[in-house]
Amino acid sequence: MVIALRTVRALTLIVGMSVLTFALMHFSPLDPITRYVSSDPRMSPEQIEKLKIRWGLDKGPVEQYFIWAGAMLRGDFGTSRLYRTPVSDIIKGRFLMSLALMGVSWVLSGVIGYGLGALAAFKRGKTSDKVIRWFSYVLVSTPAFWLALILMLVLAVWFHLFPVGLAAPAGVLDANVTFAQRLWHLALPVMTLSVIGIANVTLHTREKMVDILNSEYVLFAKARGESSWSVFWNHGFRNSVLPAITLQFAYFSELFGGSVLAEDVFSYPGLGNMLTVAGLGGDLPLFGAIVLISGVFVFLGNLVADIVCVIVDPRIRAL
Amino acid sequence: MKDKAQSETLLSVDNLSIGFSQYIGGLKRRTIQVIVDLNASIGHGEVVAVVGASGSGKSLLAHSILGILPGNAIMSGRMAYGGEELTAKRQAALRGKEIAFIPQSVNFLDPLLRVGKQARIGFDRKTAAARQRELFLRFGLKEKDGDLFPFELSGGMLRRTLFATCVREGVKLIIADEPTPGIHPEALNEVLTQLRQLADSGAGVMLITHDIMSALKIADRVVVIKDGRTVEVAEASAFEGQGEKLAAEYTRNLWRALPENDFDLMFAGDGGNGHVA
Ligand SMILES: Nc1ncnc2c1ncn2[C@@H]1O[C@H](COP(=O)(O)OP(=O)(O)OP(=O)(O)O)[C@@H](O)[C@H]1O
Numbered sequence: 398m399v400i401a402l403r404t405v406r407a408l409t410l411i412v413g414m415s416v417l418t419f420a421l422m423h424f425s426p427l428d429p430i431t432r433y434v435s436s437d438p439r440m441s442p443e444q445i446e447k448l449k450i451r452w453g454l455d456k457g458p459v460e461q462y463f464i465w466a467g468a469m470l471r472g473d474f475g476t477s478r479l480y481r482t483p484v485s486d487i488i489k490g491r492f493l494m495s496l497a498l499m500g501v502s503w504v505l506s507g508v509i510g511y512g513l514g515a516l517a518a519f520k521r522g523k524t525s526d527k528v529i530r531w532f533s534y535v536l537v538s539t540p541a542f543w544l545a546l547i548l549m550l551v552l553a554v555w556f557h558l559f560p561v562g563l564a565a566p567a568g569v570l571d572a573n574v575t576f577a578q579r580l581w582h583l584a585l586p587v588m589t590l591s592v593i594g595i596a597n598v599t600l601h602t603r604e605k606m607v608d609i610l611n612s613e614y615v616l617f618a619k620a621r622g623e624s625s626w627s628v629f630w631n632h633g634f635r636n637s638v639l640p641a642i643t644l645q646f647a648y649f650s651e652l653f654g655g656s657v658l659a660e661d662v663f664s665y666p667g668l669g670n671m672l673t674v675a676g677l678g679g680d681l682p683l684f685g686a687i688v689l690i691s692g693v694f695v696f697l698g699n700l701v702a703d704i705v706c707v708i709v710d711p712r713i714r715a716l
Numbered sequence: 717m718k719d720k721a722q723s724e725t726l727l728s729v730d731n732l733s734i735g736f737s738q739y740i741g742g743l744k745r746r747t748i749q750v751i752v753d754l755n756a757s758i759g760h761g762e763v764v765a766v767v768g769a770s771g772s773g774k775s776l777l778a779h780s781i782l783g784i785l786p787g788n789a790i791m792s793g794r795m796a797y798g799g800e801e802l803t804a805k806r807q808a809a810l811r812g813k814e815i816a817f818i819p820q821s822v823n824f825l826d827p828l829l830r831v832g833k834q835a836r837i838g839f840d841r842k843t844a845a846a847r848q849r850e851l852f853l854r855f856g857l858k859e860k861d862g863d864l865f866p867f868e869l870s871g872g873m874l875r876r877t878l879f880a881t882c883v884r885e886g887v888k889l890i891i892a893d894e895p896t897p898g899i900h901p902e903a904l905n906e907v908l909t910q911l912r913q914l915a916d917s918g919a920g921v922m923l924i925t926h927d928i929m930s931a932l933k934i935a936d937r938v939v940v941i942k943d944g945r946t947v948e949v950a951e952a953s954a955f956e957g958q959g960e961k962l963a964a965e966y967t968r969n970l971w972r973a974l975p976e977n978d979f980d981l982m983f984a985g986d987g988g989n990g991h992v993a
Pocket residue numbers: 736750768769770771772773774775776777786820
């Protein structure tokens with residue numbers, strides 16, 4: 398029941414977002430026809446009219462939206478104006494690249510952030526707590542692109558530990574790139590994104606865990622002779638992991654924003670990088686498709702967070 | 717049998733004082749004293765009731781014996797268990813094993829852990845499930861209640877769950893912090909009987925309560941505290957008639973103020989709902 402409600406909510410949000418995306422594209426100063434024509438000046442006015450009809454541009458905006466949305470639903474994202482190939486072909490590869498980058502960073506930042514936060518809470522007031530907190534506060538106010546540049550400068554340029562950019566060695570055919578080479582190229586962007594994501598989870602988990610450790614049920618656990626480890630395992634983890642997971646799913650949007658910057662700095666061929674290219678190049682079909690797909694991705698993240706909450710927390714489930 | 721056991725002190729608390737250091741505006745610090753020179757003792761096989769008004773320091777007394785006072789508490793005094801000083805290290809080693817605690821409120825149960833699981837903590841892993849089922853039946857809980865979460869249980873069931881969490885082999889001292897409110901008379905009597913049985917099998921029981929009438933049904937002695945000080949330690953038998961055998965004015969007033977006593981002496985000892993004002 399609750400899950401159904403949340404799903405409906407997520408779907409409504411996705412529809413709303415698609416309307417917004419379409420409106421932005423529709424009212425943008427980038428007129429697809431002018432763009433197209435400027436690339437091919439030999440077109441006659443009749444040809445332009447025909448093109449308009451083929452693209453449905455002669456119809457009203459509402460009708461155009463439905464045509465566009467219907468095509469999107471069918472997986473027909475149109476043809477990229479920049480690359481002259483179907484948008485779906487371009488996005489497919491890019492999406493996997495981004496998914497690898499974001500997925501690994503997401504898991505790493507979640508696990509490391511949670512671990513550090515829990516550790517700080519159990520050692521609250523001690524040096525390790527202070528160090529972890531100081532580290533988190535510094536990270537919270539660190540911009541992703543700056544961290545990316547610093548990591549690149551130190552680890553890639555000075556120490557040659559990692560490649561400066563791209564997803565594979567330059568000049569090597571895609572089929573010949575080894576898995577190790579891919580990992581090696583993934584390292585710096587992943588490091589940037591994970592480190593940026595850690596602070597949030599750490600501070601939040603520490604706060605939550607301190608509350609738990611001050612709770613009466615942990616007092617009782619101690620009175621029953623439970624060790625710190627047992628307190629963590631029986632009570633601390635159970636009561637804090639859900640909020641952490643929810644937070645981490647809600648972090649999807651920032652993760653995406655961060656990946657756009659990190660991908661740009663490291664010229665990593667992912668969706669974020671493509672988004673910049675499409676935006677600057679005025680490639681509306683490509684741009685719209687990326688915005689929509691990343692939006693769906695973020696909303697799905699939030700929906701998963703909601704569903705996880707419902708499944709794991711018996712008190713919400715009973716509603 | 718009981719009298720012989722009683723001669724040997726299991727736990728003694730001497731001159732216990734507890735204060736809290738608090739910041740009052742800026743960096744100024746002061747200590748507020750909430751327990752002052754409190755004394756109490758429990759023998760093997762003895763039930764000692766601790767009565768006192770709300771805020772008199774009963775729970776803090778219990779927590780200090782277990783060594784679970786909050787970090788900003790400052791404690792002094794001497795506690796001995798089994799004839800040896802009860803240090804923080806010994807407390808940590810004894811709690812959950814020889815010293816069991818039944819907390820005052822059902823908030824002491826983990827909201828996200830099934831109650832059956834909570835009752836299994838502290839048992840050997842292999843036998844835990846069977847022992848927990850056994851205990852649940854003994855305290856009038858159904859086997860499938862173990863699969864429920866605290867929010868799905870009634871107040872009385874939660875109380876009984878708390879009970880099931882403390883009965884372990886080798887428990888020598890039970891500190892029960894108001895285990896009775898919110899349960900119906902039948903369950904109340906059962907809880908009292910259980911405590912008495914634990915004492916009769918040799919354990920010492922500290923029964924903290926507002927409910928003097930119920931406590932007197934099973935207690936050997938009664939420690940009366942007021943504002944963190946011991947007012948009187950009386951034999952349970954001294955609570956009779958107009959309270960002539962009670963030493964302190966405060967205790968006598970307490971005794972006389974019970975509705976059972978004011979109203980009609982015939983009902984004395986029959987009620988079970990007399991409360992400290
Ligand atoms: N952490 C704390 N910081 C400051 N004061 C405290 C703290 N814990 C308890 N106190 C104070 O100590 C006094 C005794 O509290 P305690 O909980 O022992 O009372 P109690 O006798 O158990 O009362 P009740 O019957 O209501 O449970 C109260 O005045 C309370 O305000």
